[in-house]
Amino acid sequence: xxxxxxxxxxxxxxxxxxxxxxxxxxxxxxxxxxxxxxxxxxxxxxxxxxxxxxxxxxxxxxxxxxxxxxxxxxxxxxxxxxxxxxxxxxxxxxxxxxxxxxxxxxxxxxxxxxxxxxxxxxxxxxxxxxxxxxxxxxxxxxxxxxxxxxxxxxxxxxxxxxxxxxxxxxxxxxxxxxxxxxxxxxxxxxxxxxxxxxxxxxxxxxxxxxxxxxxxxxxxxxxxxxxxxxxxxxxxxxxxxxxxxxxxxxxxxxxxxxxxxxxxxxxxxxxxxxxxxxxxxxxxxxxxxxxxxxxxxxxxxxxxxxxxxxxxxxxxxxxxxxxxxxxxxxxxxxxxxxxxxxxxxxxxxxxxxxxxxxxxxxxxxxxxxxxxxxxxxxxxxxxxxxxxxxxxxxxxx
Ligand SMILES: *Cc1c(COP(=O)(O)O)cnc(C)c1O
Numbered sequence: 582x583x584x585x586x587x588x589x590x591x592x593x594x595x596x597x598x599x600x601x602x603x604x605x606x607x608x609x610x611x612x613x614x615x616x617x618x619x620x621x622x623x624x625x626x627x628x629x630x631x632x633x634x635x636x637x638x639x640x641x642x643x644x645x646x647x648x649x650x651x652x653x654x655x656x657x658x659x660x661x662x663x664x665x666x667x668x669x670x671x672x673x674x675x676x677x678x679x680x681x682x683x684x685x686x687x688x689x690x691x692x693x694x695x696x697x698x699x700x701x702x703x704x705x706x707x708x709x710x711x712x713x714x715x716x717x718x719x720x721x722x723x724x725x726x727x728x729x730x731x732x733x734x735x736x737x738x739x740x741x742x743x744x745x746x747x748x749x750x751x752x753x754x755x756x757x758x759x760x761x762x763x764x765x766x767x768x769x770x771x772x773x774x775x776x777x778x779x780x781x782x783x784x785x786x787x788x789x790x791x792x793x794x795x796x797x798x799x800x801x802x803x804x805x806x807x808x809x810x811x812x813x814x815x816x817x818x819x820x821x822x823x824x825x826x827x828x829x830x831x832x833x834x835x836x837x838x839x840x841x842x843x844x845x846x847x848x849x850x851x852x853x854x855x856x857x858x859x860x861x862x863x864x865x866x867x868x869x870x871x872x873x874x875x876x877x878x879x880x881x882x883x884x885x886x887x888x889x890x891x892x893x894x895x896x897x898x899x900x901x902x903x904x905x906x907x908x909x910x911x912x913x914x915x916x917x918x919x920x921x922x923x924x925x926x927x928x929x930x931x932x933x934x935x936x937x938x939x940x941x942x943x944x945x946x947x948x949x950x951x952x953x954x955x956x957x958x959x960x961x962x963x964x965x966x967x968x969x970x971x972x973x974x975x976x977x978x
Contacts, residue, residue: 584617602936609636612955612962614941622936625966626943630775630807630919630953633834634879641837641875648871655867657860663870670877671843674816675829679851680843682865686806686832687721689842692859693769693828694725696846697800700853701766704798710766715751717946719776720769720804729769732777751780754789761793767800767828768793772818775807775953778946779914779921784822791824800850802828806842810834811880811956813917814890821916834956839872841865885956893917895960896952899967907971909978918956921949926977934973940966 582590587605605617612635614622627633634641648663655661664682671680683689694712701710714720714729721727727735728742736742745764750756751774768790774780794801803826808818810831815821817829827850832842840863863869880886893916900922904910912923924931928944935942945951950970954962 587617602933604936611635611637612958620939622939622941623962623965623969624941625952625954625958626941627834627953627955628838629833629943630812631833631836632838633810633812633885633956634837634876634883635955635957638837638879640879641872644871644875645839645868648868651867653866653868654863656862657865661867661870663867663874664865666874667865667870667877670874671831671835671845674877675831675845676825677829677845678848680845681854681859682870683832683842683844683861684840684863684869685721686804686830686842687723687726688861688864689806689830689832689844690720690726690729690769690804691723692844693802693830693846694729694767695859696828696844696850696854697767697802699858700800700850703853709745709764711745711747711760711762711764713747713749713757713760713765713768715770715774716748717751717774717777717780718769718771718804719774720771720806751777752783752786754786754793757790758793761797761799765797765799767802769802769804771804771806771808772822773808773813773916773919775919775951776945778923778949779919779951781813781818781914781916782822787819787822787824794827800827802826802830804830806830806832807953808919810876811885811889811917812919812953814886814893816880816886818916835876836869836872837876839869841869841873883957888958889917889956892958892960892963893920896920896963899963900952903967903971907974907978909974915952918952918954918958920952921945922952923949930977931970931973934976935969938969938972940969940973942970 584605607617608615614624668680716731718731720730728746731748747760805817828846830844900913904913910922911925915921928950932942943951
């Protein structure tokens with residue numbers, strides 16, 4: 582089939598929940614993707630902050646292939662070695678004690694919410710607890726995750742939401758304090774808001790929430806599904822604030838393309854969940870966990886964090902430069918390899934022009950172009966991206 586036929590057939594069979602670009606992607610190599618017609622794209626989206634190691638990494642592929650030939654799935658009624666390895670890697674990297682593996686970020690959020698509820702239930706014997714989430718947040722599309730996603734547009738047609746969720750203003754500690762009462766069992770937010778437009782937490786905010794949670798016995802849940810796994814230059818973004826959450830959610834880059842998520846908790850909290858409370862058929866299966874174990878290993882071996890710090894700082898300089906030169910760019914935010922520029926025009930036009938130039942970018946929020954490339958990109962990739970982006974901006978502006 583040619584590109585048009587593939588797209589036409591797909592559109593006739595798939596539920597139309599995405600306005601897709603008219604491109605059929607076929608293969609990848611390093612930080613480049615190739616479409617069905619052989620056109621090359623520099624990838625600054627990484628499948629939405631997923632493919633951290635770059636495409637077709639031989640060691641990663643080999644690890645997966647070996648696991649395919651050994652064992653793909655077992656059920657969670659048995660142990661498997663890759664899950665043990667991945668659990669060791671995740672707990673070490675997060676500084677937390679126990680992990681539950683899921684198949685997606687959304688499910689990690691669901692699990693974290695259930696954990697918070699059970700933990701509170703064990704303390705008080707009641708279930709009328711409240712959770713504080715943030716406006717402009719994104720935590721996923723299932724009914725629990727949607728309930729803590731502070732975006733009316735996403736929730737509108739799907740009510741009623743699960744009760745007991747209140748929304749504060751991100752980075753406004755007073756707005757959080759105003760919502761706290763005896764029923765509050767958890768405060769959940771992204772360490773760097775991703776979909777909402779690339780807003781990192783301020784130091785005062787995150788430390789302030791930590792202090793309130795400590796004083797009142799409230800669980801602090803950080804969603805690092807997008808900003809974790811090295812994207813900010815440390816394995817988890819919260820490390821840069823010198824704090825630790827009680828629960829962290831992870832997904833996107835942890836499997837580097839193999840569906841995997843996790844919620845990870847302190848021992849005392851994790852123990853609230855007992856057999857029968859939570860489960861998943863696929864969650865933590867040997868294939869996905871072999872991927873994750875290899876991802877952690879390769880992060881070390883390839884010095885991914887050092888690269889993020891160095892190239893992230895370079896990207897930051899280049900985007901500041903672009904902002905000072907181009908009136909369409911009104912703001913620049915972010916850290917490491919999760920950055921964004923706010924535009925005075927619609928990002929979708931710019932993104933379409935960028936695709937013509939052979940550059941893949943995603944938007945975030947209504948007016949932000951987001952940069953979440955594979956974590957192995959180089960400075961010269963950044964230069965090439967800026968050149969293509971400038972052309973795209975000029976053809977719009
Ligand atoms: C992507 C994302 C989710 C949802 O993850 P899925 O794997 O799409 O279910 C949740 N929280 C944040 C911060 C995300 O970026």
